[in-house]
Amino acid sequence: MASQYARNPRQGSQSPSALASRIVNDNDSGYGSVVESEGDHPAVVVMNPGQATDADRRLWASHVSQLHYNQNRVALGRSITSVVDTLKKFQQNNSKWPAHYPSVQRVVEAPSLARSQSSGGEATLRPPPMRRSATSQSDIDLPQPTTPTTPEPRLVTPQIAQEFNVLKLDLKLGALSPSELVHSLEKSSIASLLDGTISQSIKHFSALRERIDDTASKVLVTGDLNAGKSTFCNALLRKKVLPEDQQPCTSIFCEVLDARDNASVEEFHAIPINGPAYDRNDESTYDVYPLEKLEEIVVENDRYSQVKIYVEDARSVDQSLLRNGVVDIALIDAPGLNLDSIKTTAVFARQEEIDVVVFVLSAENHFTLSAKEFIWNAAHEKAYIFIVVNRFDNIRDKARCQRLILDQVATLSPRTYQDSKELVHFVSSNAVIDGENTAKCQEFDKLEQSLRRFVLEKRARSKLAPARTYLLNVLGDLEILAEVNKEAISAELSKVRDELNKIAPVFDKSVKACDEVLENVDKSVDDTCTTVYKHARKTITGTISRIGERSPVKYDGIFSAYAFAEATKNAMLEKIQDSVTASEEFARSQTVKGVEEIKCMGVLHLGGDYVEKAFRPEYMFSRKKHLLSKSIKTEINAFDFFDFDKQEKVAGMSLGLTVASVAGGQMFGVSSWVDGLWKATSFLGPKTTKKLIVPAILIAGVAGAVFLISDIPNAVPRKLAKKIKKELDEMDYVHGNSDRITKECRKVLGFPADELRAAFRKSIEKQTTTIEEKKKTEKESEAAFKYFGGLLKDSASQKKNVMGLDLEGPAITL
């Protein structure tokens, strides 16, 4: 064989299928062929068709198969890495922007649906077949969600939900109805459920990765009690390793492995029941025995759950199943099926590391009930089963036996029946080791070749197909999610943009209205205050200017002159006080009007956002009660009774009249007696003046005195008014009070004005926050839209790549 290994660069980069066909077709071309492999096994083969034997061809076919397998394995590995990366990014994105997600409610199967009618018409309950989670596209339990009566938040329609395979959320909590349940979930809860589902998926991917990277392949040999399973395994090994007996003897699972996996030492490791997981490098996990002890341990045992048997297979790579040069195969001899063990073996057969199930039945017994039950169950999981009909040498009418058994296969596993030439073999295992009969050995050789092909082909299926299917399912889910989210985000984006377009002008209007209204309010307050001030000033000044006109008090003669003066003073002060009060009243009414105006503006522009507070006008001017009598210090004195200015005029006038009557009435129009006297003196001349002066003075004095006394009722208000006015002027009384009243007004008007200002500020802030939030949503949605767009593209291209992988491999006929 060694001479046939060389490199021929002619065919370096061809596809496995092309290579396979070339290998087959080149048989007659006269040229050598080359096969390259990525695996641990021999990679280069040069074929010389003239010299090629069947064994050579088998070897080349194995290499092509291995090459093809490795290429698919590497491609799937890359896809897994990339999808896991995508899922992690999706997880991150989901935490920031919870994705729209389909709700999936598990349908509780009605008992009637689970029942199948037996031939007798009695309903029997058949347990639903166990299925590997979402590794098969057809095996998915498609939920039938009820139609929600109300729209679901962030959840896509149930129709889309049905299309989900892996990344679905299973909402099955308590007694809530699906729609109640959906609505009871917050966006964040859905996000965290999704996060959990993605994490599970990532975990599953790592298990699948381990599985596709695992080079070993396990073949489970099972069948009825005493069917000859151990004899069949020994025949495959061409060595009596496993104990054979007419009585049931295999009580535990016996795994036969190549001794090279155990440093080429032949022995077996017995794994204790309930012990730690088996690790060949850790002797504490098993007990070591020589092969001779195998029968002792396997036949009757209550200590061990399983044994691992390491044996040397001396045959060449093209003959040996264990050392086939392509893949590490382990044979597992299972205990015979009986009603108790069907379940255990069925569970074992369903384990992911079991790539192939070989079912051994005795030709004498055909398919027993337990055999049927097992194959029925296993057919759900493994579409094809390799069937070995053993002990065929004991059958007389071989053709009838073959027909009857194949009829049974057709019912139990139609797919196996379809390929029965390759998958159903009638042999006599016990004849192989002893080499009794060459015809029997040839039959077994044929079986072996078929089994090799089946193992290698099924290995690709059992190891790579779950990864491929799961990848396709996840990528399909991601594609749907991306598409649904893109649509949802697009709708959300246009909605938020619409809202922003509507809000923006309203906001600008609000800001403008706010400025205008607040300006108007300030102006209204200023106007009211100006009016109030002017009114108060005018009212009080007018009153003060009029207080000296006439005393409202009755004058009872000279003897009650002081009381008259006192009462007059008080009356004057009261009048002034009243004018102040009147000004306050006016200010109050103006304030009420002003407050109403502000409130109206608030309600008009802010509506419900403006909350008016109660205004109590009666509380205005209540604190600082103005008591004028206390602040006026004006005291009444004697001078207040006489108005000398007036008396002076009267006396001068009487003197002037006296002299004028003497001098011929020339003195009319003289205003002061001094002037009159001076003029009379100059007119009359010194002599006449000398004569008239004394009587004139006397007359003037008397007239003056009379005038003064009689003028008291007029003089008192005049003098007092003057004094009070003076004092009030000094106090700046008019401005002080007008200012006080105005300030009170301004203060009171300030409250609703401030409220209005605050309400406007709040309203603007509210609108600003809404706009900012919407802009944030817009930005996030844009980013999410971009992300889901990328996800859609990535998933679609990844899906295309994975779908392009042909796991079936090239058709090789030998």
Ligand SMILES: Nc1nc2c(ncn2[C@@H]2O[C@H](COP(=O)(O)OP(=O)(O)OP(=O)(O)O)[C@@H](O)[C@H]2O)c(=O)[nH]1
């Ligand atoms: N005539 C005949 N006898 C066979 C053949 N194969 C196995 N036997 C015999 O059938 C008996 C049972 O064989 P085993 O290999 O122990 O059967 P098994 O299925 O492993 O038995 P358990 O594991 O105990 O269920 C043995 O005595 C074998 O010699 C066969 O092809 N022809």
